Amino acid sequence: MDTSGPTLRQRSVPTSDHLPTSPTSAPASSTDPANNVDLKSTDQASSILSSSVQGASYLVLLQFVSRMLTFTLNQVLxxxxxxxxxxxxxxxxxxxxxxxxxxxxxxxxxxxxxxxxxxxxxxxxxxxxxxxxxxxxxxxxxxxxxxxxxxxxxxxxxxxxxxxxxxxxxxxxxxxxxxxxxxxxxxxxxxxxxxxxxxxxxxxxxxxxxxxxxxxxxxxxxxxxxxxxxxxxxxxxxxxxxxxxxxxxxxxxxxxxxxxxxxxxxxxxxxxxxxxxxxxxxxxxxxxxxTERRDLDRKRMAAAIKKRDGIAVKGQPSSNDDTIxxxxxxxxxxxxxxxxxxxxxxxxDKELLKLSKTLTSQSLLKHILTEGDKMMMAKFADETAQGVYAFVVNYGSLIARILFQPLEETSRTLFSRLLSDIAPGSTSSNNDTTAEKTNTTTTTSRTLTETQLDNLVLSRNLLLTIMKFHVLLGLVFIAFGTHYTATLIDLVVGQYWSTTTKAPQVLSLYCYYVPIMGLNGITEAVVQAVASEKELGVLSYWMVGFSAVFCSTGAFLMGTLGLKAEGIVLANCVNLIMRIVWSMWFLSGYYGRYIPIAGTSSGIKSSDGGVVARFAYVPWQNIVPRPTVLVAFGAAFVLTAATEQWIGWQGLYNKAVHLGIGVAAFAVVMGVVFVSEKQFLRDIQSIVRQRRR
Structure with missing residues (x-):
C-alpha cells in the first residue's frame, strides 16, 4: 500500500492517516447501524466539500481574470x-x-x-x-x-x-x-x-x-x-x-x-x-x-392563467434551498x-463579538506586516532598489494572488464549516478542558460522534494534501523558475531590466519565497478556522514577536549587509517560516487532542509534553514528496543552472536552447511525479471530482 501521503479512501477507523471520501447519497434521516454513523451528517460534509472545491475554482478564475487584466492594464497605462x-x-x-x-x-x-x-x-x-x-x-x-x-x-x-x-x-x-x-x-x-x-x-x-x-x-x-x-x-x-x-x-x-x-x-x-x-x-x-421575487413571479403567472382560462391557481411556497x-x-x-x-x-452574539475583537487586533498586526516591507524599503533602500522590488513583486505575486489567495479563503470557509461544532472553545470540546483539569487519561475522542471524528480525519488529510500540493508547486518554481528569470524579463520588458538592474537575481530569490507563502497561507487559514478566542489571543502575541524578528532581520540584511531588495525577500522568508512552524505546532495539538495516534487508542494526555514530540500527532512527513521525486527536481535544478551558465540567454539561439532544455527536463520531472506520486494524484483527482457532485 502506498503510504507516502494522505489518501482519500474511506476508513472505518478514524485514527487512520487516510481521508474518507464523500459517502454515497442516502435518505436524509437514515443511519448506518453497523458504524452508527448519521448519513445525513456525512452527506452534509460531502456537500460542503463539493461546494468548497467548486467555489475554489470560481475564485481562482476570478483572481486570474482580475490579476491578468490589472497586469495588462499596467503595461498600457x-x-x-x-x-x-x-x-x-x-x-x-x-x-x-x-x-x-x-x-x-x-x-x-x-x-x-x-x-x-x-x-x-x-x-x-x-x-x-x-x-x-x-x-x-x-x-x-x-x-x-x-x-x-x-x-x-x-x-x-x-x-x-x-x-x-x-x-x-x-x-x-x-x-x-x-x-x-x-x-x-x-x-x-x-x-x-x-x-x-x-x-x-x-x-x-x-x-x-x-x-x-x-x-x-x-x-x-x-x-x-x-x-x-x-x-x-x-x-x-x-x-x-x-x-x-x-x-x-x-x-x-x-x-x-x-x-x-x-x-x-x-x-x-x-x-x-x-x-x-x-x-x-x-x-x-x-x-x-x-423568495419575494419568486412569490411575485408565481402570483403574476397565476393571474395570467386566471385571466386566460378563468382558473384560479394558488401559489405554493418555494422549497428551493437556493433562495433567501x-x-x-x-x-x-x-x-x-x-x-x-x-x-x-x-x-x-457575545462570543462572536469577543472573537471579532481578538481577530481584528490580529488583523492590525497582519496589516502592519503586510505593509512592513514597503516601510523597510523606504528606510534602507534607494529609489532604484525600491523600483526593482516593486517590479519583482508585480511579477512574483501573480501566482500568489491567482492561486494561493482563493485556496486560503476557501480553506478557511471549508474548515470552519466542517469543524464548527468541535473547534476549541465550543461545547463539544468542553470535556477536553475537564479532562485536563482532572489530570486523567480520558480522551476527548470518546466524547465525539463517529461523524465528527470522520470530519476531523477528513479535514486533517485535506490539509496535508493541500500542503503537499504547495510543496510540489514550490519545487517547480525552485527547479525551473530560478534559472529562467533573466530570460523571462528580457523577453517581456527588454534588456534594460534584465542586464542593468538586479531584477533577475531578486526574482530568482522570490521563487524560493513562493512556496513559503503558499504553506503559510493554508496553515494560518486553518488555524483561524479552528482556534479558540484565547488561542487566537496567544497567536497575536506571537505575531508581535514575529514582527520584531522580521524588522531586525530586515535591518541587518539591508542595512548592515547591504542586500537591499534581496534582503527584504529573505526577511520575509524568515518571518513566514516561523509562522508556518507555529501553525503546524498548534494544529498538531488540535488534531492530537481528538484523533488517536496511529498504533494507540488515546489522544493527547495532560501529562504529554515536549514541543518537538507534539509534532508527531499529525503525520507532517506525508507532505514531503517521495525520494525519487526529490532527486528528479534536484537534477533538473542542476541541469537548468548549468545551461544558464554555459549556454546563456542573451542571444535568440541561446534562449531557444536554454528554454528547450528546460521544457524537456520539466517533461521528464512531471513523468517521474506521475509515476511516483500515484496516490497523491488520486487524492487530487478525488477532490476535483467533488466539484461535479
Missing amino acids: LRFTSAETLGIASVQLELLLNTILFLSREGVRCAAIRVSDDSAEKEDETTSLDKKEKDKEMRIAPGSEAYRLQKLVNMVYAPIPVGALMTCLAVGYSLIQVTDKSEDNFPGYRLSIYLYGISALIELLAEPMFMVAQYKLWFKTRVSVEGTAVIVRCILTCALTIYGARAEVTGSSEEGSDKNTMGVLAFAIAQFVYGLLTLGGFLLAFWSKS SMSALLPRRLTKVGKDGKVESFYF
Missing part, C-alpha cells in the same frame, strides 16, 4: 501616465482603501463564518419561551439554520459603523498630507481621496450580502458580481487615462505639458464605480434568489434561554 501618478494610485490610494476595509471587516469576517446555532442548548429549553412573546416578535428558535444565519447577518453589520469611523480618520489624515503643490502636480488628488473613502463605505454596505453568499457557498454569485465589477473598473481606468492623455495633447499650451488631465482621478472614478457595481450587483443577485428572503438580510433581535433559565434577547 505606463504609455499614457507618469510613474509618479501610477505610484500614488497603486500605493497611497490603495493603501488608504485597504486600511479602511481590512481593519473594519477582516476580523468580523473570520469570526462570523464560525457562527454556531446554540445547538448545545436542550431542545426543550426553546419551549420555555413565552409563546405570545415569540409570536409578537417573530423570534427564531435556537438550533435552526435560520437562527445561525441571522446571527451571522447581525454580526456582519458591525463593520459598517466601524468603517465609517475609519474612513473619517483615514481620509482626514490623507487630506492633511496633500499640499497645494501636490494638487497642482496631480489634479484631482483631493477629490480622489474622497472618492476612495466613499468607495470603501459602499463596499462595506455590501458586506452582509457578501458574507451570506460566503456562508451559503454561493461562490458563483460572488464571482459573477465581483468579476463584472473588476472588468468594468479595469476598462474604465484605461479609457479615462487614454482620454486624459489625448485631452492634454489637444489642449496643451505653446509650452506643452506632460500632465494627464485625468491623472489619479481616473483611478478614483473607476474605483468609485467598482464600489457601486459591487453593491448593486449583490442586490440584483440576491433579489433574483429571493430579503428581510433575512436585515439585523433582527434574537432570543435564547440562558444558563440561568432566563430569556435573553440580543443582536450581537
Whole structure:
C-alpha cells in the first residue's frame, strides 16, 4: 500500500492517516447501524466539500481574470501616465482603501463564518419561551439554520459603523498630507481621496450580502458580481487615462505639458464605480434568489392563467434551498434561554463579538506586516532598489494572488464549516478542558460522534494534501523558475531590466519565497478556522514577536549587509517560516487532542509534553514528496543552472536552447511525479471530482 501521503479512501477507523471520501447519497434521516454513523451528517460534509472545491475554482478564475487584466492594464497605462501618478494610485490610494476595509471587516469576517446555532442548548429549553412573546416578535428558535444565519447577518453589520469611523480618520489624515503643490502636480488628488473613502463605505454596505453568499457557498454569485465589477473598473481606468492623455495633447499650451488631465482621478472614478457595481450587483443577485421575487413571479403567472382560462391557481411556497428572503438580510433581535433559565434577547452574539475583537487586533498586526516591507524599503533602500522590488513583486505575486489567495479563503470557509461544532472553545470540546483539569487519561475522542471524528480525519488529510500540493508547486518554481528569470524579463520588458538592474537575481530569490507563502497561507487559514478566542489571543502575541524578528532581520540584511531588495525577500522568508512552524505546532495539538495516534487508542494526555514530540500527532512527513521525486527536481535544478551558465540567454539561439532544455527536463520531472506520486494524484483527482457532485 502506498503510504507516502494522505489518501482519500474511506476508513472505518478514524485514527487512520487516510481521508474518507464523500459517502454515497442516502435518505436524509437514515443511519448506518453497523458504524452508527448519521448519513445525513456525512452527506452534509460531502456537500460542503463539493461546494468548497467548486467555489475554489470560481475564485481562482476570478483572481486570474482580475490579476491578468490589472497586469495588462499596467503595461498600457505606463504609455499614457507618469510613474509618479501610477505610484500614488497603486500605493497611497490603495493603501488608504485597504486600511479602511481590512481593519473594519477582516476580523468580523473570520469570526462570523464560525457562527454556531446554540445547538448545545436542550431542545426543550426553546419551549420555555413565552409563546405570545415569540409570536409578537417573530423570534427564531435556537438550533435552526435560520437562527445561525441571522446571527451571522447581525454580526456582519458591525463593520459598517466601524468603517465609517475609519474612513473619517483615514481620509482626514490623507487630506492633511496633500499640499497645494501636490494638487497642482496631480489634479484631482483631493477629490480622489474622497472618492476612495466613499468607495470603501459602499463596499462595506455590501458586506452582509457578501458574507451570506460566503456562508451559503454561493461562490458563483460572488464571482459573477465581483468579476463584472473588476472588468468594468479595469476598462474604465484605461479609457479615462487614454482620454486624459489625448485631452492634454489637444489642449496643451505653446509650452506643452506632460500632465494627464485625468491623472489619479481616473483611478478614483473607476474605483468609485467598482464600489457601486459591487453593491448593486449583490442586490440584483440576491433579489433574483429571493423568495419575494419568486412569490411575485408565481402570483403574476397565476393571474395570467386566471385571466386566460378563468382558473384560479394558488401559489405554493418555494422549497428551493437556493433562495433567501430579503428581510433575512436585515439585523433582527434574537432570543435564547440562558444558563440561568432566563430569556435573553440580543443582536450581537457575545462570543462572536469577543472573537471579532481578538481577530481584528490580529488583523492590525497582519496589516502592519503586510505593509512592513514597503516601510523597510523606504528606510534602507534607494529609489532604484525600491523600483526593482516593486517590479519583482508585480511579477512574483501573480501566482500568489491567482492561486494561493482563493485556496486560503476557501480553506478557511471549508474548515470552519466542517469543524464548527468541535473547534476549541465550543461545547463539544468542553470535556477536553475537564479532562485536563482532572489530570486523567480520558480522551476527548470518546466524547465525539463517529461523524465528527470522520470530519476531523477528513479535514486533517485535506490539509496535508493541500500542503503537499504547495510543496510540489514550490519545487517547480525552485527547479525551473530560478534559472529562467533573466530570460523571462528580457523577453517581456527588454534588456534594460534584465542586464542593468538586479531584477533577475531578486526574482530568482522570490521563487524560493513562493512556496513559503503558499504553506503559510493554508496553515494560518486553518488555524483561524479552528482556534479558540484565547488561542487566537496567544497567536497575536506571537505575531508581535514575529514582527520584531522580521524588522531586525530586515535591518541587518539591508542595512548592515547591504542586500537591499534581496534582503527584504529573505526577511520575509524568515518571518513566514516561523509562522508556518507555529501553525503546524498548534494544529498538531488540535488534531492530537481528538484523533488517536496511529498504533494507540488515546489522544493527547495532560501529562504529554515536549514541543518537538507534539509534532508527531499529525503525520507532517506525508507532505514531503517521495525520494525519487526529490532527486528528479534536484537534477533538473542542476541541469537548468548549468545551461544558464554555459549556454546563456542573451542571444535568440541561446534562449531557444536554454528554454528547450528546460521544457524537456520539466517533461521528464512531471513523468517521474506521475509515476511516483500515484496516490497523491488520486487524492487530487478525488477532490476535483467533488466539484461535479
